[in-house]
Amino acid sequence: MPSIVETLRTRTHSAAAWLNKHTQLVAMRLRTILNQVGDDEQPGLDPGKLMVRVGLVTVVLSLISALLTFLILTGLTPIVPRPEVVVGALFLNVSLIIAMIIIVASQISGLVRAWREKVAGARLHIRIVGLFSLIAALPAILLAIAATVSFARSLDNWFSDRVRAIIDNSVDVARTYVAEHSQVIRTDIVNMTRDVNAAADEVSKDPKRLKEVILSQAALRDLPSAFLIDNAGKRELTALEDQKLPFTLPTPAAIHEAEAGQIPLSVSMRDHRISAIAKLDAFPGKYLYVSRGISPTVLRHLDQTERNAAEYTALRRARGGLKWAHGLMYLTISMTALLAAIWAGMWFAGRFVAPIRRLIAAAQEVSTGNLQVALPEKRGEGDLRRLSQTFNTMTRELKHQRDALVTANEQLEIRRRFMEAVLSGVSAGVIGLDSQDRITLVSRSACELLGVEQDDLVGKPFTVALPELAQVLEKSNEPNLKARPQEQISTVVEGEERTYAVRITHEKAGDQDVGSVVTFDDVTELVVAQRTSAWADVARRIAHEIKNPLTPIQLSAERLRRKYGERIEGDRETFNKLTETIERQAGHIKGMVDEFAAFARMPKPEMNPTDVRDAVQEAVLLFREAHPNIEYPLEIPRAPISSLLDRRLISQAVTNLVKNATEAIETAAQSGDKPADWHGRVTTRVRPESDRVHIEVIDNGTGLPRQNRTRLLEPYVTTKGHKGTGLGLAMVQKITEQHGGTLTLEDAACVTGEDTTGAVVRITLPLQESPHKTAESGGSPNTTDQTESPATTSG
Known part of the structure; x- marks a missing residue:
């Protein structure tokens, strides 16, 4: 029976000692952290040093409060666990836990806000805090659940019917x-009283008896x-007295019960004996009081056994409250440990993430080109340092x-600017x-010659961007080629056929x-x-060789x-027709020879101040009279256009x-x-500008070919077949x-x-003024007046 209660008390003391030991360890660890906080830089996501210290103090107070509550509930302190004491202790613990929850919640909200704002290192910070938590x-x-279940089952086992039966049986x-x-002493005193009462007559005769x-x-x-x-209760006669047992007077209550005819018994735990008192009816006012010793061990x-049984009964009645008390105790300790661990995890995560966050921020600075950034190398950061x-x-x-x-x-x-300056001065x-034959550099002259923009060529394959020049590149890649190839190629640039001399050099x-x-x-x-010069030489020789026999x-x-x-x-008619044909063809050949001679011996222009309008009007008037079925509008400005030129050549x-336009x-x-209502029209227009003048001849005839158009300016190139010599535009080109x-x-x-x-x-x-006389201007040189031919005005 005593071992059960002793076992409960021993286990309670062991639990208190365990809790005290681990609470001291936690307090020492938190004290160490608190000392380090003052020297460490807090991460930007933490509330600050003050908030950290408040959190540490709250954790320590929570652990101390939980320990005191446990000691009070187990009766290991002088404080009696009265209801108001228990309620106050639980209220204090709950208040501290709420304070810890507020602190942790504020830090978690800061972490979530930083994560939403995509602060560097926030996601890693949250992961570490979550892992620690x-x-x-x-x-x-798990410990709280296991401890609660184990304690409840232990209580159920200790307060089972079997244990209760054992305790009751022991009692x-x-x-x-x-x-x-x-019962023995009761029987003895009853028989002894009867016998003493029976000897009353004998005692009355002799009191000593x-x-x-x-x-x-x-x-x-x-x-x-x-x-x-x-x-x-006064002792009148001592018949027999055991010196080992001290005499103890019976209580007045016992004497009163004996007076009433009862036999009260009393057990003295201090004197280790059992006493009985009975009334002697033969002797009024007298009582027989006897006692017998009992084994001290049994008493x-x-x-x-009785005290343990009473304590067991009290514990059994308070079993539900005991479960709740221990449950609250375990819950308080678990919540305190959990919140302390979460807070410590946040603090450690802040210390761990701070260098990483600084590294991310520094890396972002480096990505923007700022290489002046440097990270602080703090002691205590280990590998992060x-x-x-x-x-x-x-x-x-x-x-x-x-x-x-x-x-x-x-x-x-x-060097590039120097090369650009060099290339800009080169016409080629x-x-x-x-x-890989991709274009990496294009000079300004190349863009102007090709009529393209630099961005249209740079970065593109040469064969794709300039397929006209690709054939020269392919030839230059031939393995057996000893000399650098140079070729002339023709291509159309902005509607005009151009000829380029191309050379490729490999690096x-x-x-x-x-x-x-x-x-x-x-x-x-x-x-x-070159072609004109060659044709001029040919024309000179042809004129010399043909003109001699022609006359x-x-x-x-x-x-x-x-x-x-x-x-x-x-047959006179046939004879005349043949001789006329010979004369006419000879005249035609003579005209061709004259054209050859004129082209071959093109005189140098004699520059004199001339009004451009007069030279143009002189040429147009001849065709107005010769071709009345064709309109020859003349658009010239009112003001004179004077310039140094050869009037005859112009x-x-x-x-x-105009002749070519008429023929077209x-x-x-x-x-x-x-169509039937179509009329031929040759418009001659003179448009002066600031430093030049444009003479345009516009017709609505057959037009110009789209291919090899610039070849029309070369001698003996014509679109008229056998009707023309191809020297007209060549002579105009040479005069121009x-x-x-x-x-x-x-x-x-x-x-x-x-x-x-x-x-x-x-x-x-170009408009060239005479050095001795400046042309007078009667109006704006850009003002034009459209004058019609006499045929047009005459209807």
């Missing part, structure tokens, strides 16, 4: 032993003590390399290629081809000049017709252009493709060049904006 929560929850056994002694009677009766019943007392066991050192070393190396690259780029930029186009690094340089120049004018042929035909024309009577050039209209009319101007061939639709056929030939001449 999980590691701390699972053991605490019954001890009480049966005492009851047996009580009373002592002997009581002594003999006590000896007969093995009673160690027998006394005769009065109703006041002690009886007392302990080495990470900061490595990052700082990396940024220093990157800065050094960037400075070197910047210096190299500056030198390259200087230059294109740079890499090893090699050892045996490896690292790129190529393509150089080309526009040699269109040079080719035309005798023509004279012979005339003499034959005059001398034999009247003598032939049979008039000849305009005459050739006649060809279009003969083709039958024009002699005056420092340009000759342009366009479609009429591009100038007039109308959907019509026809051509526009434009002579552009």
Whole structure:
């Protein structure tokens, strides 16, 4: 029986000692952390040093409060666990836990806000806090559940019916032993009282005989003590007295019960004896008081058994409250440990994430080009400090390399600007290629010659961007080629056929081809000049070789017709027709020879101050009279346009252009493709500008060919078949060049904006004033007046 209660008390003390030990360890750890907080930089996501200290103090107070509550509930303190004490302790614990929840919740809200704002390191911070919380929560929850279930089952086992039966039986056994002694002494005192009352007559005769009677009766019943007392409890006669048992007067209540005829019994745990008192009816006011010793061990066991049984009963009745008390105790400790672990996890996560967050922020700065950033190398960060050192070393190396690259780029930029300056002064186009034949460099001259923008070429394959030049590149890649190839190619640029001289040079690094340089120049004018010069020489020789026999042929035909024309009577008409044909063809050949001679001996222009309008009007008036069925509008400004030029040559050039336009209209009319209401029209327009003047001849005839249009400016190139010699535009081109101007061939639709056929030939001449006389201007040089031909005005 005593072992059960002792076991409960021992386990309770062990639990208290365990809780005290681990609470001290937690407090020491938190104290160490608190000392470190003052020297460590807090992460930006934590509330600050003050909030950290408040959290630590709250954790320590919560652990101390939980420990005190446990000690009070187990009765290990002088404080009696009264209801108001228990309620106050629980209220204090709950208040501290709520404070911890508020602190942790504020930090968690800060973490979530930082995660939503995508602060660097926030997601890693949340993961570490979650991991710490999980590691701390699972053991605490499992321990609380296991401790609660174990404690409840232990209580159920200790307060089971079997244990209760054992305790009750133990009490019954001890009480049966005492009851047996009580019954024996009751029987003895009843018999002894009867016998003493029976000897009353004998005692009345001899009062001394009373002592002997009581002594003999006590000896007969093995009673160690027998006394005769009065109703006041005063001992009157001591018949037998055990010196080992001190005499104890009976209580007045016991005497009162004996007076009523009862036999009260009393057990003295201190004196280790059982006493009984009975009234002697034969002796009024006298009581027999006897006692017998009981084993001290039995009495002690009886007392302990009864007290343990009473304590067991009290604990059994308070079992539900005990479960709740221990449940709240475990819950308080678990919540405190959990919140402390979460807070410690946040603090450690902050210390762990802070260097990583600084590294992320620094990396972002580096990504923007700021290599001056450096991470603080703090002691106590372990490998993270080495990470900061490595990052700082990396940024220093990157800065050094960037400075070197910047210096190299500056030198390259200087060289590039020098090369651009050199290339900008070179009229030839230059294109740079890499090893994959992609365009890497295009000079300004190349863009101007090709009529493209630089962005349209750079980065593209050479064969795709400029397929016209690709054939030269393919030839240059032939393995057996010894000399650098140079070829002339023709291509259409902005509607005009141009001729380029192309040369490709390969760059090699050892045996490896690292790129190529393509150089080309526009040699269109040079080719035309060479052809013109060659044709001029041919024309000179033709004029010399043909003109010598041409005159005798023509004279012979005339003499034959005059001398034999009247003598032939049979077929005179045929004879005349043949001689006329010879004369006419000789005249035609002579005209061609004259054109050859004129082209071959083109005189140098004699520059004199001339009004451009007069030279143009002189040429147009001839065709108005010769071709009345064609309109010849003349658009010239009112103000004179004076310039240094050769009036005869300019008039000849305009005459050739109007003649070509007239012939084109006649060809279009003969083709039958024009509508019935179509009329030929040749418009001559003079448009002065600030430093030049444009002479345009616009017709609505057959127009110009789209291919090889610029070849029309070369000698002996014509679209008229056998009707023309191909020298007209060549002579106009030569006259224009002699005056420092340009000759342009366009479609009429591009100038007039109308959907019509026809051509526009434009002579552009620079305005050169006489050094002795300045041309007078009677109005704005840009004011034009459209004057019509006499045929048009006459209706």
